[in-house]
Amino acid sequence: MVDVAIQPNRATRTGTRRRTSLRNALKRKSTAAFLMTLPLIILVAVLVIYPAFYSLHLAMLNKSMQRYVGLSNFTFLFTRETFWLVVKQSCIFAITAVIFKALIGFIVAHFVHNIPAKGQRKWRGMLLVPWVIPPAMSTLGWLWLFDPSYSAFNYTLSFFGIGPIPWTGDANWARFSVILVNVWYGMPFFMIMYLASLKSVPDQLYEAAAIDGANWWQRIWYVTLPMMRNIIAITTLFSLIVTFANFDIVRILTAGGPIDKTHIFATWAFKLGIESSDIPLGASVSLFMVPILAVAAIFILRDVNKRGNES
Amino acid sequence: MSKTLSRRQFVAATAAGSAVLISSPYIRTAYAAGKLTMGFWDHWVPGANNTCTALVNEWAEKEKVEVSIDYITSQGNKNLLTIAAEAQAKSGHDILAMPTWWPHAYADNIEPVNDIMEPLIKLNGDVNNTVKYLGKQGDKWLAVPATVGSQIKGPCSRIDLMKKLANIDVQAMYPAGSEPKADEWTNENFLKAAEACHKGGFPFGIGLGETTDSVDTAGAFFQSFGADLVDAKGNVTVKTDAVRQALDFYKRLMAFLPPDVTAWDDASNNKWLVSGRGALIMNPPSAWAVAKRDAPQIAEQCWTHGMPKGPKGRFAPFLPFLWTIWSFSKNKAAAKSLLVHLSQPDSVAKLVQASGGYDLPSFANLTKLKTWAEEGPPKGTLFSYPDPYHLQTLSIAASPAPPKIAQQIYAQATITKMCVRHFQGEPMEKTLSWAESECEGFMRS
Numbered sequence: 139m140v141d142v143a144i145q146p147n148r149a150t151r152t153g154t155r156r157r158t159s160l161r162n163a164l165k166r167k168s169t170a171a172f173l174m175t176l177p178l179i180i181l182v183a184v185l186v187i188y189p190a191f192y193s194l195h196l197a198m199l200n201k202s203m204q205r206y207v208g209l210s211n212f213t214f215l216f217t218r219e220t221f222w223l224v225v226k227q228s229c230i231f232a233i234t235a236v237i238f239k240a241l242i243g244f245i246v247a248h249f250v251h252n253i254p255a256k257g258q259r260k261w262r263g264m265l266l267v268p269w270v271i272p273p274a275m276s277t278l279g280w281l282w283l284f285d286p287s288y289s290a291f292n293y294t295l296s297f298f299g300i301g302p303i304p305w306t307g308d309a310n311w312a313r314f315s316v317i318l319v320n321v322w323y324g325m326p327f328f329m330i331m332y333l334a335s336l337k338s339v340p341d342q343l344y345e346a347a348a349i350d351g352a353n354w355w356q357r358i359w360y361v362t363l364p365m366m367r368n369i370i371a372i373t374t375l376f377s378l379i380v381t382f383a384n385f386d387i388v389r390i391l392t393a394g395g396p397i398d399k400t401h402i403f404a405t406w407a408f409k410l411g412i413e414s415s416d417i418p419l420g421a422s423v424s425l426f427m428v429p430i431l432a433v434a435a436i437f438i439l440r441d442v443n444k445r446g447n448e449s
Numbered sequence: 450m451s452k453t454l455s456r457r458q459f460v461a462a463t464a465a466g467s468a469v470l471i472s473s474p475y476i477r478t479a480y481a482a483g484k485l486t487m488g489f490w491d492h493w494v495p496g497a498n499n500t501c502t503a504l505v506n507e508w509a510e511k512e513k514v515e516v517s518i519d520y521i522t523s524q525g526n527k528n529l530l531t532i533a534a535e536a537q538a539k540s541g542h543d544i545l546a547m548p549t550w551w552p553h554a555y556a557d558n559i560e561p562v563n564d565i566m567e568p569l570i571k572l573n574g575d576v577n578n579t580v581k582y583l584g585k586q587g588d589k590w591l592a593v594p595a596t597v598g599s600q601i602k603g604p605c606s607r608i609d610l611m612k613k614l615a616n617i618d619v620q621a622m623y624p625a626g627s628e629p630k631a632d633e634w635t636n637e638n639f640l641k642a643a644e645a646c647h648k649g650g651f652p653f654g655i656g657l658g659e660t661t662d663s664v665d666t667a668g669a670f671f672q673s674f675g676a677d678l679v680d681a682k683g684n685v686t687v688k689t690d691a692v693r694q695a696l697d698f699y700k701r702l703m704a705f706l707p708p709d710v711t712a713w714d715d716a717s718n719n720k721w722l723v724s725g726r727g728a729l730i731m732n733p734p735s736a737w738a739v740a741k742r743d744a745p746q747i748a749e750q751c752w753t754h755g756m757p758k759g760p761k762g763r764f765a766p767f768l769p770f771l772w773t774i775w776s777f778s779k780n781k782a783a784a785k786s787l788l789v790h791l792s793q794p795d796s797v798a799k800l801v802q803a804s805g806g807y808d809l810p811s812f813a814n815l816t817k818l819k820t821w822a823e824e825g826p827p828k829g830t831l832f833s834y835p836d837p838y839h840l841q842t843l844s845i846a847a848s849p850a851p852p853k854i855a856q857q858i859y860a861q862a863t864i865t866k867m868c869v870r871h872f873q874g875e876p877m878e879k880t881l882s883w884a885e886s887e888c889e890g891f892m893r894s
Contacts, residue, residue, distance in 0.1 A: 200893075200894065201853075201893055201894055202557070202894065204557075214890075214893060217890075218890055219883070219886065220887075286707075286709035286710075286712040286713060286717060287707065287709060287717065287720065287721065287724075287726070288720070288724075302708075302709075304708065304709050304711075304712065305712075306709075306712040307708070307709040307710075307711045307712035308711075312712070392712070393658075393659060393660070393714070394659065395658055395659045395711065395712065396658070396711040396712060396869060397711070397866045397869050397870060398866070409860065409861065411533075412526060412529050412530060412533055413526065413529065413860040414856060414857050414860040414861060415533075415550065415551065415554035415555075415853075415856060415860075416857070417533065417537075419893075
């Protein structure tokens, strides 16, 4: 009955209430934050989410892209010898490269950390150079150094009676070469992250450790590493994702050869999808990185969260 | 004051308007026949694109068409990415230059060109079987063979080194201006020459990587033994004596090649010749052209000629570019008209001239243009390049397998991988089993 009684003014009141609630919503900090991040959300949706679902769609089509075949492309890949070779190589490539990047980055970060503040900026800048040059460009430089017939490395080694080494012609040397270039390119990222992390370790902890009689190794093991654990985990995860998805270094240096022995997921996906005009199979190969990286991400992030909660 | 339009007034006004439009004189504007966009292969020869542009503009002026040309490089496979993207988007250029296998790969999106190919064949002579294999699907012509970018990858030998080390006079064998005397130029003698040049310190530079130069050469040699991995009907025919013979031939040949050939790409053989380290490479005249600029003393000793003969004939690797029209093109009539213009004998001669003899027309009557006879030094070095006496079978590696299967064999370099595996010590039968399994995997549709 009350509703009926106020019915004539209902539209006006509802309109006023809507305007008020809209004004209130706009005043809220969260709304403003949402609106400010909206362009980025749209960008991510257009450039990441749409292509991701589109590649999923492509991976479920037949070779001529006219028929939906479900997961047939994936099951087909399981039967291919080259696919398992690529899985093995992608793992060798990514894991070896990340371990060496982390190790060398950690050591170099310590060296740089111990340089007096005055000269440190210069060293930091120089050590970052490999990371800031576009990898396609720097890999071309490496290609000339490794050139099958005119390698500058072999020329130098010849003075010591060594070589010639088939840098890109022999399977094992070719794997070594692509990993080496990846480590050279990615190490500065680890170095700069670890350096930032080292600078945030309170000096008091080292002083306390020194009073307790800890030697250099014990200070690293019981102070530095526990304090850097989260940054090591995040950096490793990030680098693992980027290294697994690497394309340019292998493509330029060996193009997957010799006899497929350096192909990784991205280069083989390109070979199948673009060079062999089998886009669905190429998309399927590239999607195989997702579950592998997802598992790695779950483990590493779970560990980071756990320690976050503990602290 | 409001004024309403009655139904009668509306009908009368529309009729009057239509009458005025119909009776008005047709004013032909500068671009009355619409627009046409094209993506052509970006030529590596300086100035070659300009000749192509001039020919297109000449046609556009006459036909009143607004044209826009993009020269798309094949460096980094940019042209392949463009083809894939346009086919996906169903939008892009009206005409696109596609390499070898791509017209078949995108046949469903391509406008048939029977109506222009048949008159062009009448005008310029028949096209070779490789063009038919790559450019035709059943009775449907998918493409017009492009002069620009089409090439034969035959031997380019050093006159002096072949004479000195292998006792072969390549100029006498393939004389400029007259028919070759190459009966003795067989696979076995090729092998002997390779051995002699290897011993002499100037090995033949034949790649065994996964790029086209390596695959093309291996493909031609395999075909000269009659060794097909998959036959025309799509049956896997890897485990045959012909394939075994070809593999054995390559194993013997590889012993006389530089040790790093498994890592060679398409630039490696060019560098091998230009640096003066080798007596023979398999390439179109691009290496010679670079030598002419950078190492004239080497260029003066280069002679391009035919392939050696195997048990099943003399096969030369031929890689055509093909001009295609997308089925979603908005100006197909203009596109066809332009392709006819670019395939006229005069236009072809200009394109060949602009490329310094590199570009090859696929039509039988256009293989004796004066450019090939006159280019030098040494004069006549390119005379035999277009196979003027039609003594070779122009072929592409992995044919005669159905093109969609052959493309997989070709792109994944199955043939060169077989050679490398066997050379590196894998038993013949194991290599054949591997190749058979690969070919079976290529059958998916």
